[in-house]
Amino acid sequence: MISIGQSAVLPFLRLKATTSFKPLVMVFLGLGLLLSAELSRYFTLPDQQFSALWPPAGIFLASLLILGWRCLWVLIPVMLVWSLFLQQAHWFFALSFVTGLTLGSSVAALLIQRLGRTPLKKLTFKFLMALYVKGAVLGSGLVSLFGALGFWVSEVGYSGFAFHDIWLVYWGFEALGVVLFTPLAVLALLKGKRYLIKVWIDFKRPELLIWLMVSTGAALLTLLLETSGHNIYATVLAYTFFPLLCWLVMTARIETSVLIIPVFAGFFVAFSLLGWGGLQVIEDIQGLVRLLLQIAAMVVMAQLIASINTERGKLILLFKRQARIDYLTGLDNERELNRELQQLLDPKEGSLRQQAVTPWLIYIDVLDFEEIGDLIGFEGGHGLEQQIARQLRTLREPDEQIARLGPGRYALTLGKRTGIEIELLLAATYQALNDQEFTSGRQTTRIRVSIGAIPMDGELDTPARYLSAAHQASLLGRQSQERIYLARESRPLVEGRQRLTEKFESLKRALPENRLLLYAQPIASIQKEATELSFEILLRMQSPDGEILPPVEFLPAAETFGFMLEIDHWVIRNTLQALASNPEWLARTAKCGINLSGASLSSPDLANFIADQLEVSGVPAKKISFEVTETETIRDARLAAQIITQLRELGVSVALDDFGTGLATFDYLRSYEFDCLKIDGVFIRNLETSKVDQSMVRATCEVAKSLGLETIAEFVEGSSLIGMLTELGVNYAQGYGVGRPQPLGDFFAEDKRRLQA
Secondary structure (H helix, E strand, C coil): CCCCCCCCCCHHHHCCCCCCCCHHHHHHHHHHHHHHHHHHCCCCCCCCCCCCCCHHHHHHHHHHHHHCHHHHHHHHHHHHHHHHHHCCCCHHHHHHHHHHHHHHHHHHHHHHHHHHCCCCCCCCHHHHHHHHHHHHHHHHHHHHHHHHHHHHHHCHHHCCCCHHHHHHHHHHHHHHHHHHHHHHHHHHHHHCHHHHHHHHHHCCCHHHHHHHHHHHHHHHHHHHHHHCCCHHHHHHHHCCHHHHHHHHHHHCCHHHHHHHHHHHHHHHHHHHHHCHHHCCCCCCHHHHHHHHHHHHHHHHHHHHHHHHHHHHHHHHHHHHHHHHECCCCCCECHHHHHHHHHHHHCHHHCCHHHCCCCCEEEEEEECCHHHHHHHHHHHHHHHHHHHHHHHHHCCCCCCCEEEEEECCEEEEEECCCCHHHHHHHHHHHHHHHCCCEEEECCEEEECCEEEEEEECCCCCCCHHHHHHHHHHHHHHHCCCCCCEEECCCCHHHHHHHHHHHHHHHHHHHHCCCCCEEEEEEEEEECCCCCCCEEEEEEEEEECCCCCEECHHHCHHHHHHCCCHHHHHHHHHHHHHHHHHHCHHHHHHEEEEEEEECHHHHCCCCHHHHHHHHHHHHCCCHHHEEEEEECCCCCCCHHHHHHHHHHHHHHCCEEEEEEECCCCCHHHHHHHCCCCEEEECHHHCCCCCCCHHHHHHHHHHHHHHHHCCCEEEECCCCCCHHHHHHHHHCCCEECCCCCCCCEEHHHHHHHHHHHHHC
16 A cells, blocks of 8 residues: 655655645545546446546646645545445556556656746646646656556456557546646636636636637537538538637636636547547547547647647736836836826816816936946946835825836826825925935945926826926926925926927027127226236027027026037137137237036046147137036036146136035035135125125135135126225126126227227
């Protein structure tokens, strides 16, 4: 007898159970095994011991795969009882038959489980191939070896047959049972009653109802043709059931396919044994073997089609998911966000203006994300995005959408929230994300975000326009201390963005068309008389109709669209060329000031560019001063300090513009090397009447003097201020009280007239 306590001997003791042990499952398993074994006796020839359909082969293997070795406490006794008492089999055959079924199924289950190295969870093409090779060939071969031996020894009626003939026939029917019933038993044991529910739901689909009606009609028509004497037509029609089976497995769920395939095989065997439907009657064991081969070929083909179709369906679902889900964070992507926004805009859903609570669109932008990525690396950037995604998920309601629009850019759609709730959410989001520390490897950085929020108020007609408005709100948010901008209307943002875009396009056309103009504004020395000219280069743009536009009309567009570096290069190149082309201008120049944007101070090649332009033009470096605005955004403070040092090494001077207006005024003096401070006009306009402004200007001059820096007062609007500025210690004055900006050529022409007067 077999002892199922000897783990060192039997390999199935190392089988992993996929589901937990449940006594009720074991009861149903035993009853199902007994019933299937008994029913199999109806699918054979009279006085034959071989069953054309043998479900216990598949049930044994599936039970070991899903339940593990403990199921043998039920399977072995049930099969012994059935063979000894219900079938009145010889005791030696019963023992050989059950031993072979146990060992062969255990070996096959162990080999199949080792294939995936994890408990079986679903039917796949890979599993089917393992089932055919390791179950139907290897496992069934071992089962049939024991069974054929018992059969050959104990069954006197088969003594005339060679042992290998019995073994091969036994092997064939056992293998068919494994192939036909293992997938069905696996899914039934895995899913229980949920399996039947899924099959029931599947058959409610119109496609399967049509298939069922067509198949039933074909079966009835086959029988009708046979009874009316048209056997040839009945036979032809009977063989059309295989295409019908293929139609089914390409349409149905895998749960339905593995159930219908054995049912189909059962009907085909029954029709063949009874000679129905014009099929040739099976009369001997040779005919039964031919039937086995036909069914095996059809079953394997149908199972493979079903498995491939299932895998195809999963791939399609995966592709659909990838089309709407961001691969990195698991959030929705921009395509899915646009689809959801379009549904909100759909007139069928009702006008947004008529909704009781207005939906909101939130745009979150991680500032300087590209530079952060350079610091923490590719994997670090991915980790940061995933962390932000997790944080955003905790802030939204289940029915609210979060999408990743691109590196460091996110959007949220919020509904059923009041204005106060939106403000609280924005504050909570900003607090959660902004200024948090993120570490990747040895690199640590702090995150800064800008948040914009707009109402989806029905004023715009496309998702793209709402996203553009939300993005514009986040850009406006950068200008505030908390970097949050809550818009009450959406249309003004889009219209403002449109105007900005139009100005940018006009600016891009102005460069090749030479419509950018250099202006100069004089800078007067007020502590001592100067014999040469000092001035600041200012930029103007001429519109196509000849109108002269001030910087406020085009520079904000250049800053927004990242065009300031090109503008700075144009001004530097053309200013130096103008001075070099007019030696008398160059001779009269003491100091020419040129503004640098934050984009230029973040460009590692700036110093090399300026050095090249100085060399090409031949303009002495000491005549050039570059002005850095304190309020300008500097992305990399260390690089900016390096650039300023390089510029001073070239021989040019560097001035800090708008001094006193930023939050880090004196920190700039400590971090960067300057030659001059330009005191912002906010301290100059009311200087004559404001004691505070006078104190601020005096203190600035004292600090500058102690550092060896000169000072320039900006926005000097009247000559009456010059005396007070001189008294406070200011070195230079600039403003309308000194001279208005004018074209560079006119500036020097006026100077020439003054000298000749």
